[in-house]
Amino acid sequence: MRTSSLPGCGVFLNFLSDNATLLDILQGVQEKPTRGASVDMSDYQQAACKTLQEVEAGTDAVAVPLLGLIGEVGAVATAYKKQLRDGRANPTFKAQLREELGDALWYLAVLAEQSGLDLADVAAANLHKVADRWRPTTADQIPFDEDYPQKERLPRTARFILRLADVNGITKSILTWDGAAVGDPLTDASHVSDDYRMHDIFHLSYAAVLGWSPVMRSLLRRKRRSNPAVDEAEDGGRAIAIEEGISALVFSYASRHNYLDGKAHIDNDLLDTIGSMVGHLEVSAHRAADWEKAILTGYTAWRQLRQAGGGIIDLDMNTQTLVVSSMPAQ
Numbered sequence: 001m002r003t004s005s006l007p008g009c010g011v012f013l014n015f016l017s018d019n020a021t022l023l024d025i026l027q028g029v030q031e032k033p034t035r036g037a038s039v040d041m042s043d044y045q046q047a048a049c050k051t052l053q054e055v056e057a058g059t060d061a062v063a064v065p066l067l068g069l070i071g072e073v074g075a076v077a078t079a080y081k082k083q084l085r086d087g088r089a090n091p092t093f094k095a096q097l098r099e100e101l102g103d104a105l106w107y108l109a110v111l112a113e114q115s116g117l118d119l120a121d122v123a124a125a126n127l128h129k130v131a132d133r134w135r136p137t138t139a140d141q142i143p144f145d146e147d148y149p150q151k152e153r154l155p156r157t158a159r160f161i162l163r164l165a166d167v168n169g170i171t172k173s174i175l176t177w178d179g180a181a182v183g184d185p186l187t188d189a190s191h192v193s194d195d196y197r198m199h200d201i202f203h204l205s206y207a208a209v210l211g212w213s214p215v216m217r218s219l220l221r222r223k224r225r226s227n228p229a230v231d232e233a234e235d236g237g238r239a240i241a242i243e244e245g246i247s248a249l250v251f252s253y254a255s256r257h258n259y260l261d262g263k264a265h266i267d268n269d270l271l272d273t274i275g276s277m278v279g280h281l282e283v284s285a286h287r288a289a290d291w292e293k294a295i296l297t298g299y300t301a302w303r304q305l306r307q308a309g310g311g312i313i314d315l316d317m318n319t320q321t322l323v324v325s326s327m328p329a330q
Helices: 040-047 061-088 093-114 119-134 201-208 214-221 228-233 237-255 267-275 288-308
Strands: 156-165 168-178 311-318 321-325
Touching: 040 093, 040 119, 040 201, 061 093, 119 228, 119 288, 156 201, 168 321, 201 214, 201 288, 201 311, 201 321, 214 228, 214 237, 267 288, 288 311
Parallel strands: none
Antiparallel strands: 156 168, 156 311, 311 321
16 A cells, blocks of 8 residues: 655645556646636635545555645744844745645645545535624614514614612613603612613614614513514514513623623624523624624723713614713703
8 A cells, every 4th residue: 555645735646556647647637827816715625626546455544645734834923933033134025925724725625635525615615604703793783673564663863861760779770762661770780780780782782783673562562462473473572571681691791801891792692692691593694793883882882981971872773873871960
């Protein structure tokens, strides 16, 4: 049995047998691709695997390209390290980086093949994942209730007032809209005073940024009762419990990260957990980037309310914003 190692792109290939020729090995592979030429990922994968050499019997087919990929990623880092060190004295950096990236791509293609994956599908799935994580949905695509009667829609713009009041020695948060109370006064419901009593601001941020809040639909009496199925599945008790759970979960996370002050991004694990919690709800149509924006918007407003001890909250779903301002002096 012949034994050999997997080659990288640009490395001279050993002949597979005494009678093999380089032309046989590279059949179907463009020998010298011109600069700027485009290559289909699936075609590249098939062509790359034509240069795959046999390995010793019993060798894990995945291990060798996997280790090769790790090695080539190290080579990319080494090439960049030399550029940092030598600067203009290293005029071949771009060519070196091109070669090392090509080698890494070769191993990646082989690894995909040995794992039963198509590189083009991998690339497409990754682009979808990246878009979900980093490209928020546009405001015009946010609302879920556009086709419902006005009385069943979340308000597109609204002004709320949140005040703190002492009730029998307990500080409570009171939210009002057009002079009417929105739900019951809230406490921290905790042994620790952490101002979770003002967490209705998070539900308002979900409404403003995501166009979604079963909690606010219930409190504002905007449930979609004209569609009993939607009323039960999307606006009912289970959806409300899930939203409250998300609010508590994120608050626990935020309390460990300075209540997100100065934090520009939310950890992917948390966003993935939220995604799994709402997987059966309409809001699952929105992206992780939308949830990140909603969370950061809510906590910016919450910190302002906490510092001022309450305030005026202007919600605008059209601009996906919450603006907090001070209440007039009494």
